[in-house]
Amino acid sequence: MTAVKIVEVGPRDGLQNEQITLSVDTRAQLVRRLAASGIRTLEAGSFVRADKIPQMALSELVHEQIRDVPNLQTIWLTPNLRGMSDATTAGVTTTAVFIAASDEFNARNINASTEQGLANAKEVIEVARNQGILVRGYVSTIAGCPYQGEVPAAEVIELVRELIDAGCYEVSLGDTIGVGTPRKIRTLLQSISKEVDISKIAFHGHDTYGMGIANALAAIDCGVRTIDTSVGGLGGCPFAGPGAKGNTATEDLVYALGVDGFESEIDLDGLVATSWWLSSMTQHPPRSLVAHARK
Amino acid sequence: MTAVKIVEVGPRDGLQNEQITLSVDTRAQLVRRLAASGIRTLEAGSFVRADKIPQMALSELVHEQIRDVPNLQTIWLTPNLRGMSDATTAGVTTTAVFIAASDEFNARNINASTEQGLANAKEVIEVARNQGILVRGYVSTIAGCPYQGEVPAAEVIELVRELIDAGCYEVSLGDTIGVGTPRKIRTLLQSISKEVDISKIAFHGHDTYGMGIANALAAIDCGVRTIDTSVGGLGGCPFAGPGAKGNTATEDLVYALGVDGFESEIDLDGLVATSWWLSSMTQHPPRSLVAHARK
Numbered sequence A, B: 001m002t003a004v005k006i007v008e009v010g011p012r013d014g015l016q017n018e019q020i021t022l023s024v025d026t027r028a029q030l031v032r033r034l035a036a037s038g039i040r041t042l043e044a045g046s047f048v049r050a051d052k053i054p055q056m057a058l059s060e061l062v063h064e065q066i067r068d069v070p071n072l073q074t075i076w077l078t079p080n081l082r083g084m085s086d087a088t089t090a091g092v093t094t095t096a097v098f099i100a101a102s103d104e105f106n107a108r109n110i111n112a113s114t115e116q117g118l119a120n121a122k123e124v125i126e127v128a129r130n131q132g133i134l135v136r137g138y139v140s141t142i143a144g145c146p147y148q149g150e151v152p153a154a155e156v157i158e159l160v161r162e163l164i165d166a167g168c169y170e171v172s173l174g175d176t177i178g179v180g181t182p183r184k185i186r187t188l189l190q191s192i193s194k195e196v197d198i199s200k201i202a203f204h205g206h207d208t209y210g211m212g213i214a215n216a217l218a219a220i221d222c223g224v225r226t227i228d229t230s231v232g233g234l235g236g237c238p239f240a241g242p243g244a245k246g247n248t249a250t251e252d253l254v255y256a257l258g259v260d261g262f263e264s265e266i267d268l269d270g271l272v273a274t275s276w277w278l279s280s281m282t283q284h285p286p287r288s289l290v291a292h293a294r295k
Helices: A010-017 A024-036 A059-066 A081-090 A103-109 A114-130 A153-166 A182-195 A212-221 A250-258 A268-282 A289-293 B010-017 B024-036 B059-066 B081-090 B103-109 B114-130 B153-166 B182-195 B212-221 B250-258 B268-282 B289-293
Strands: A005-008 A041-046 A073-077 A094-100 A134-140 A170-174 A201-204 A226-229 B005-008 B041-046 B073-077 B094-100 B134-140 B170-174 B201-204 B226-229
Touching: A005 A250, A010 A024, A010 A041, A010 A073, A024 A041, A024 A059, A024 A268, A041 A059, A059 A073, A059 A081, A073 A081, A081 A114, A094 A103, A094 A114, A094 A153, A103 A114, A114 A134, A114 A153, A134 A153, A153 A170, A153 A182, A170 A182, A170 A226, A182 A201, A182 A212, A201 A212, A212 A226, A212 A250, A212 B212, A226 A250, A250 A268, A250 A289, A268 A289, B005 B250, B010 B024, B010 B041, B010 B073, B024 B041, B024 B059, B024 B268, B041 B059, B059 B073, B059 B081, B073 B081, B081 B114, B094 B103, B094 B114, B094 B153, B103 B114, B114 B134, B114 B153, B134 B153, B153 B170, B153 B182, B170 B182, B170 B226, B182 B201, B182 B212, B201 B212, B212 B226, B212 B250, B226 B250, B250 B268, B250 B289, B268 B289
Parallel strands: A005 A041, A005 A226, A041 A073, A073 A094, A094 A134, A134 A170, A170 A201, A201 A226, B005 B041, B005 B226, B041 B073, B073 B094, B094 B134, B134 B170, B170 B201, B201 B226
Antiparallel strands: none
16 A cells, blocks of 8 residues: 555644634744654645735745755645745745635635636646746535535536646645545545546545545545645634534544554654644644544 | 444443433433434443443333334343343343453453353343343454553454354444554454354444544445444443543434435434434533534
């Protein structure tokens, strides 16, 4: 069995959804702690308007503090050309763009049609690629949308193909509101693997209905080898509406994979310690059961 | 895909682990509510010493109140001949016996060796069978023990075979402390299915490390068609030591199976309503994420 790679999304997708904005120093410390626990790839921040998402303000200073952490790939969300320009100025080497597979979600979240959103993402990707910057793509609401309900698999597949063709090195499929079940995820991934190289696909699940680990394992069964998780189950999606609880917790997946004999160089105790350290600042306990069981 | 049968264990394994003892009327009402939501088999109580487990005191009165509920099989725990005698007097038609696969756990839990415990269980089974009473068997600590750590698979398999040979119509395998991972459960069940008829095996998981749903689905993948769960994730094992959190929640499994297209006649909204109704009496919120997402 090939090793499963974890992409830690707590410092961006996680913190972005917290009520309390953490300082640049604390955010950089979080990244260093995660790297010290063996995380090799993580979402570290985003280049967005500070008045819209204050939790991610001054991401360039976070980048400055962590750019020398060894053996760590950091990913920075750049939703538009302005963000990409700021990221480039900061010296970022990997960025990310996103698009929802739900028209209704795009209309409410980015105030654009799916077609416009995709065109925008492709423009950002092109600018990045021309400067040698890597781009990760996200397709969200793959298993359901809080506004339109069902999301057609064909729409998900089409967007994945478009993002890969445009130059994304990987596309992460997000069950943004956590409504998917293992069978639904399996069916979708089996369709996708007929159309695109599965080694370029990541899975990003949420634990709203307690399906996070089961869905991640279903994705792994389908050949996906990259899973997005968030330390302490931090996060969700601030625009995803009611019921969009936390991401699948990193420590829960590491527990599931570690004991299962997958290769893992991740220090579970270190992750749990970081989860509790963070909880004193976010002012709520971790949403990870492993964090509680191993406290 | 054959339908998955749920054995609801909240009214016994669940309530037995609650701090607050519910009245006979409330316990009977819980059973009726579960039956009304489509549960067809449930653990309803136990015939044990009231000074040891006050939460289960007066189970004979609960039985009296629910014996006429249609289309419902109720299971009553009878750990010894005294309990079996009381159950028989009450008119119970299905009972249950248990044994741990861990020597150390049996020493601390039933103050007997595994051999003595098994001999005792077989004696109870024989008395029951001679009166035409059905007996369910439980083998606990199948994936690990809080006292001795690893539990040999050979010991689990041997106990399963002994209980089936002694006349149990089904044996439920309990990951009592919830330490198992899907791969561990799969490996164990694959070994067991070579030795005994898998249709006689049930799986009983706990959610201590967030593996409850993933483990149940792994068991289903291995051919197990009966899963024990508890409404609201009630329960655990009072003797299982630190970290033994709740059972896998019934509503979480119904969510996982229902949307997956398994046959299910269970009313998810009804279960969630019962979960919240119960939480006002147990004085803590449900441990089910579906209960929270669907509130």
